[in-house]
Amino acid sequence: MIPEAGERKVSKMAETGGVLSSAPGGAPSRPMRALRLLLFSDYLVLVLTLVYVAALWLFVPEILSPTNLQDVFLQILPLFIAALGLMMVLMVAQIDLSATSIMAMGCVVGASIMTGEGGYLAGQPWAPAVAILAIVAIGILIGVINGVCTIVFDMPSFLVTLTTMMFFSGAAIWYTAAHTSSGSSIGSLPPAFLDIGYGGVAGIPYAAIITVVLAIVVHLLLTRTVFGRWVRAVGLNPKAAAISGVPVRAVVIGCFALSGLFAAFAAIIYTARLEAGTPILGQRILLDVIGAAVIGGVSLFGGKGTVIGVLLGVLFLSAVDNGLQLLGLSLSSVYAIKGGVILLAAVTDAIRHTLMARG
């Protein structure tokens, strides 16, 4: 006779399998097997994106026009860069809410250096380069401040980055007002800098080159270096990581610095495209940045994340946005549909993880 525990184990497996099986306790049917394969696939988000686009194509065929696809591709680049930076922080089980304020602060400082209307280096050929270095330096500096406050002073990263977000948002507005007569933004940026936004070489946009290079760097960092292993270890269990000799503080500070650096690169591309340094740059995209990372499989609890996952998350969110823009729906409809679609994607992912955990 089969022991009771064994019977219970078999029936529990049947119960779990029965969720995706039309024949209780029997082999799953072909559609159910396909559904299971899809649900547990790392490319589920990509499939959801394609299904969404296909559904919308019935109403707005322009969604698949070459110009629209090109526009969407260019649009996702800075968001993807920002989301990669945030992924690093999420992987060590922290959060960075200040990414968009880093963008704002960096862009107005950079603009004030190179603007043709009384900029510090107005008219100088090296003004764009110095401005870019300044934006990058600001990103790293704020990132390090966040990291030190979080791990050295043992403060919750939510609180630290929320306060730096508020501080630097205000500082960006004050800085802009101090550097312009209109007070709203700093324009007249040099053409050499603006070229980063939509210019390119050999038909490849500069923004795409920057994005691909950064993505490769992050991927290699996470998969081929000791630092990458440390990041996962700290995210999964910081105490165990510390005991194993991982320099937890340096890793966390490093991740925050990277988040700031990547926010700075995103700011450079956004500023070039907007052709102005504006203190409200990125103010509304924080949830998009976090949402893209989470939908792309980056765990909010740390230890898990991939570059390709973040890319798919960004693609999904951008496809949703683009579709709603093409439909020209009212605001209430846009919010409802976008929220519903993202919720569906998040719930699907949660169900998937629950089922995978059950085996």
Add this chain to the structure above:
Amino acid sequence: MQINRRQFSATLAATAASATTPRLARAEGGKTIALMFDAFDSDFWITGNSILKSKAKENGWTTLETISNRDQNKQNDQVKAMVERKVDGIVFIPTDNNAAIPAIRTANAANIPIIFFNRPPAPNDNKYVAIQADNRKIMQMTVSTLVDIAKKQGGKYKAVLLMGDLGDNNAVQRRDGALDILDANKDLVEVASRVATEWNADKTFAGLTNAIQANPDVNLLISPSDSEDKIIEQVLKTAGKWHKTGEDGHVLFAGFDGDQNGYRLLSEKYMDVNGVQNLFYEVDLAYGAFKDIWAGKSVEKMLIDPGFAISQATLDAKRDDMWGYHVWKEKNK
């Protein structure tokens, strides 16, 4: 229910055909105008949107709406989407006047007329038309009227100047217009506090509350938008300063926009003056510009709404030009 592949394909084809029918029907109806807002953070924009849609309908036009939630980058991307939809015209309300310039280039490249509604772009050489209320001048008229009332009443005045979001050019102009008059009347009015409200209810509440706590003898208040009237009423009531004209402790109060709250407060004698943007006139200017452009006529780059100031003394004479009065009348039938 069992369904085979042929039935599925037939159903999908029928769905696709029926889904495209409404779009075909709409295309035959006339022009399509994209109404591209940045936010609906005040009655001015909600009513503006409503007037734009109703007047478009009167012209036999269809409207598509987008809203960027104050993200200029997103709004610039939305212009590209509207170009893909092949709209015939764009009514554009930008968040940032400098950062909106790329959107003009996108529209120009597609040969679609773009009209900036109530918020012009930074000066540039691209093709566009801008409808603008002369915010600075309207605020000068408003505060000037308020100062005249103060002079008649006599005494000295301590003022709180509320400013909106200083990333918004309209807010900057209104602030400057108010300061033009206040600076010329320093012997009469002292500006005790300037509060940047960022068009945010919580910040307005907190900023005004703090200003009154720090200066309990404030007796003059200038607001940059009637969207903040309810918050102002709340704060002044809490501070024991919400009194009508003629009552002891009345705070001289100037509003801006001319919405239904502004009309109500003027008629109830809590507000003394209001600076009004003539929304109906601005929509007529915009749609007139579209018709001229489509007909191949040249149009001035800047079309100005001169606006006006309305006070308790001139309320009956001027209220028919006040868009908020019509909204109030509709709601209080």
